[in-house]
Amino acid sequence: MSVGMIVGMTVLLIVVAIVAFVVGYVSMPDRKRFGLKEAEAAAQYVGNTPGAARPVMGVVLGVLGYRDAVAEDVSALVAAKAVENARAEADIAAHQAQIERLEQASEELAGEIAANQARVTGAERVAALFS
Secondary structure (H helix, E strand, O other): OOHHHHHHHHHHHHHHHHHHHHHHHHHOOOOOEEOHHHHHHHHHHHOOOHHHHHHHHHHHHHHOOOEEOHHHHHHHHHHHHHHHHHHHHHHHHHHHHHHHHHHHHHHHHHHHHHHHHHHHHHHHHHHHHOO
């Protein structure tokens, strides 16, 4: 191998290493985040009293250096569930309208059945007269 090839391979390896580092850094999840999922897991151990959660938060935020993201996770959850609820309410309204249409159609069909039965009864009476 020539010196030029060795230098070229070295430069290529350095570029690949830098690109891999940058891609890994950008795609790496934020590991220093204390969000709703972590708070729910911690709540299993501390119960529902805020006084018991304060020491945990002190250690997690102060000692371990995590960022408190519980409030932003809850806000995102509230927004997502509001969208889901709005969709569900729209579906309910559409189903109610469909139910009303079907009930009206059923009433109309019941009226047709009654009219048909009356016609048959009348035809049977006429047939009995002329038999």
